[in-house]
Amino acid sequence: MDDSELLSENVTSEPFESSPFMPKEMDEDDDDAIPESQQGLADNSSTFISEKENTVVSARESNVAKIKVVVRKRPLNKKEISRKEEDIIDVHNSQFLTVHEPKLKVDLTAYVEKHEFCFDAVLDEHVTNDEVYRETVEPIIPIIFQRTKATCFAYGQTGSGKTYTMQPLPLRAAHDMVRLLHQPMYRSQNFKLWLSYFEIYGGKLFDLLSERRQLLMREDGRKQVCIVGLQEFEVSDVQIVKEYIEKGNAARSTGTTGANEESSRSHAILQLAVKKHLPITDTRRQRDRDAAEAKNTKLVGKMSFIDLAGSERGADTTDNDKQTRIEGAEINKSLLALKECIRALDNDQIHIPFRGSKLTEVLRDSFVGNSRTVMISCISPSSGSCEHTLNTLRYADRVKSLSKGGNTKKEQFPVQSTSSKESTYPSYSLSEAEETTERTQETRPLDASRKGVENFTSNSSMEPERNSSMIPSYQHRGKEESSSRSGLNDRERGDLKSSQIGLASKAQSLQDSVNSHEEVKVTKVSPPRRKAYRDEKSERMSNYTKKEEISRTGLRQQQQLKQQQQQRSSSTSASHVSSKQSEKESSYEDMEINAILEEEEALVAAHRKEIENTMEIVREEMNLLAEIDQPGSLIDNYVGQLNFLLSRKASGLVSLQARLARFQQRLKEQEILSRQKSSR
Numbered sequence: 001m002d003d004s005e006l007l008s009e010n011v012t013s014e015p016f017e018s019s020p021f022m023p024k025e026m027d028e029d030d031d032d033a034i035p036e037s038q039q040g041l042a043d044n045s046s047t048f049i050s051e052k053e054n055t056v057v058s059a060r061e062s063n064v065a066k067i068k069v070v071v072r073k074r075p076l077n078k079k080e081i082s083r084k085e086e087d088i089i090d091v092h093n094s095q096f097l098t099v100h101e102p103k104l105k106v107d108l109t110a111y112v113e114k115h116e117f118c119f120d121a122v123l124d125e126h127v128t129n130d131e132v133y134r135e136t137v138e139p140i141i142p143i144i145f146q147r148t149k150a151t152c153f154a155y156g157q158t159g160s161g162k163t164y165t166m167q168p169l170p171l172r173a174a175h176d177m178v179r180l181l182h183q184p185m186y187r188s189q190n191f192k193l194w195l196s197y198f199e200i201y202g203g204k205l206f207d208l209l210s211e212r213r214q215l216l217m218r219e220d221g222r223k224q225v226c227i228v229g230l231q232e233f234e235v236s237d238v239q240i241v242k243e244y245i246e247k248g249n250a251a252r253s254t255g256t257t258g259a260n261e262e263s264s265r266s267h268a269i270l271q272l273a274v275k276k277h278l279p280i281t282d283t284r285r286q287r288d289r290d291a292a293e294a295k296n297t298k299l300v301g302k303m304s305f306i307d308l309a310g311s312e313r314g315a316d317t318t319d320n321d322k323q324t325r326i327e328g329a330e331i332n333k334s335l336l337a338l339k340e341c342i343r344a345l346d347n348d349q350i351h352i353p354f355r356g357s358k359l360t361e362v363l364r365d366s367f368v369g370n371s372r373t374v375m376i377s378c379i380s381p382s383s384g385s386c387e388h389t390l391n392t393l394r395y396a397d398r399v400k401s402l403s404k405g406g407n408t409k410k411e412q413f414p415v416q417s418t419s420s421k422e423s424t425y426p427s428y429s430l431s432e433a434e435e436t437t438e439r440t441q442e443t444r445p446l447d448a449s450r451k452g453v454e455n456f457t458s459n460s461s462m463e464p465e466r467n468s469s470m471i472p473s474y475q476h477r478g479k480e481e482s483s484s485r486s487g488l489n490d491r492e493r494g495d496l497k498s499s500q501i502g503l504a505s506k507a508q509s510l511q512d513s514v515n516s517h518e519e520v521k522v523t524k525v526s527p528p529r530r531k532a533y534r535d536e537k538s539e540r541m542s543n544y545t546k547k548e549e550i551s552r553t554g555l556r557q558q559q560q561l562k563q564q565q566q567q568r569s570s571s572t573s574a575s576h577v578s579s580k581q582s583e584k585e586s587s588y589e590d591m592e593i594n595a596i597l598e599e600e601e602a603l604v605a606a607h608r609k610e611i612e613n614t615m616e617i618v619r620e621e622m623n624l625l626a627e628i629d630q631p632g633s634l635i636d637n638y639v640g641q642l643n644f645l646l647s648r649k650a651s652g653l654v655s656l657q658a659r660l661a662r663f664q665q666r667l668k669e670q671e672i673l674s675r676q677k678s679s680r
């Protein structure tokens with residue numbers, strides 16, 4: 001038992017339970033029970049779907065979100081328990097989770113910071129693989145027969161349970177798909193199930209079902225990705241699927257990382273494709289006919305299962321040998337590319353950088369057109385993995401925000417509220433198989449249930465016209481939400497807002513205390529013209545150089561008092577010989593004080609603006625830190641962006657300091673002037 005093994009491990013596959021999403025399996029008798037006339041109708045028209053079936057499909061589709069983000073927490077393992085690491089993840093109501101992050105204050109007092117998240121589903125350590133299947137893949141299966149391409153992938157740090165979660169899913173899916181194939185509706189259309197299994201290792205593609213033969217990825221003229229040489233096998237029963245999966249798993253590249261001794265070093269992609277076989281009518285021998293038929297297929301829909309390589313950067317890039325580090329770098333590159341694609345979609349960019357990595361090229365179908373994506377974020381519950389867990393959850397939160405409306409403009413999908421399990425997706429009736437005939441080569445002469453085809457267009461089988469028409473002109477049923485981020489980002493904004501409010505109130509109380517202090521002083525302040533008050537005024541003005549005594553109230557009161565004095569002086573000394581001179585001086589001083597007040601206001605406004613900018617920069621810095629902690633992040637990006645942010649911060653401070661210096665200078669000048677006047 002290795003260290004990472006779990007005490008409560010239950011790795012053996014669980015027996016299948018019948019699925020509420022799946023129609024009951026049709027046996028031969030059921031099939032026979034279909035009236036002759038209806039069978040004929042189905043044969044003649046590939047678009048035939050009964051109204052009832054259509055309603056069922058629509059109802060099912062309405063439960064299938066375009067992007068679904070599910071989090072799975074695994075139990076503590078032996079190693080973690082022996083290290084006395086605590087379970088820091090609380091799951092509530094199957095959708096919410098709280099991470100209790102242990103932290104230390106500057107004075108080394110321990111405290112716990114809570115991070116709350118909400119996802120489409122959160123599965124705790126007691127949830128079985130079968131339940132994971134029900135929550136994630138099962139609802140998608142029926143729509144694979146309705147021209148949908150779907151992808152399910154697991155994401156998370158190494159050892160968090162990705163392989164454990166992903167491995168049983170294809171078999172369960174195949175089980176349900178085979179059942180559906182037996183439905184008269186699909187049987188009559190000659191729908192068949194095909195399986196392929198390959199991995200991306202070190203940026204190269206290898207066929208896991210064909211002695212790890214290297215494959216080539218090409219883009220055809222229609223920008224469809226083709227995996228040249230990939231072997232596909234027709235599978236008609238679950239036992240055969242199981243054998244292929246085991247064969248492929250055995251051929252996978254694994255290695256040891258700092259955190260998992262049997263770590264997946266590659267991204268493994270298992271695809272189950274539903275194809276419509278077109279009948280070969282000419283009179284050939286049965287064997288030739290099978291081979292020709294296998295070539296003459298149309299892709300209906302496809303389900304891809306992707307087991308991503310472990311995403312823990314640190315362990316991969318520092319602890320291990322050169323080869324492992326190179327692998328780690330390659331894995332990081334593809335995870336980064338995946339993140340970039342998600343971000344580009346999130347920002348509604350026209351150009352999506354799918355070409356950033358082999359992985360994203362393969363995943364391209366999952367994000368465009370009539371697609372469904374399920375991301376299962378696997379997390380470890382231990383306190384020692386807290387940082388990685390938070391990174392995984394932040395990544396998941398970002399993907400979730402994509403489903404909330406980031407791509408509504410482009411694809412016109414109604415948005416889904418991720419805080420609710422219910423989603424509002426339109427129904428559409430697409431029963432007809434894809435029109436594109438697959439250009440396949442080299443049919444392997446295998447037994448009937450194991451037909452293998454080397455595919456030259458495995459990912460390209462849907463015609464672009466069709467593809468574009470597949471993006472249904474949906475009418476929005478759901479209420480469209482703004483593309484604002486939820487969860488953490490909202491919280492961050494909330495934190496920011498409350499800290500802003502906190503800062504503002506602090507500033508206000510400071511200002512109040514300064515004002516009250518000033519008020520005491522101001523009562524002594526009198527118009528500068530009167531000798532008796534000159535010293536006080538000059539003292540006051542010199543006090544402006546002290547930051548804490550800068551007060552607009554003071555200046556205003558000073559001005560008011562001066563005006564009162566002026567009135568008094570003009571009323572009582574109207575006949576005085578120096579009154580004109582005095583008025584001149586007074587108006588000059590008025591202008592001076594007004595100018596200082598204006599400058600003061602500008603300074604305070606600039607200070608406020610600077611605080612806002614600083615907070616914005618701090619927020620960006622926090623994002624940057626969160627990103628650099630993500631697996632696959634590039635240090636170059638980090639360095640460049642940090643440099644940019646620090647320069648922004650520095651230039652903001654420098655310009656505020658310059659303004660402050662100008663203001664101080666102004667006050668000094670004012671003081672000198674008033675001294676000169678007082679000495680006159």
Ligand SMILES: Nc1ncnc2c1ncn2[C@@H]1O[C@H](COP(=O)(O)OP(=O)(O)OP(=O)(O)O)[C@@H](O)[C@H]1O
Pocket residue numbers: 004005006008009010011073074075077125156157158159160161162163164165257260262263264265308309310311378
């Ligand atoms: N939910 C779970 N319940 C029980 N055991 C689990 C669970 N999740 C994972 N494990 C166990 O934890 C260990 C690590 O899991 P796994 O190999 O699936 O991790 P991984 O994320 O695929 O790692 P890597 O990325 O390095 O391949 C295995 O021994 C697995 O059996």
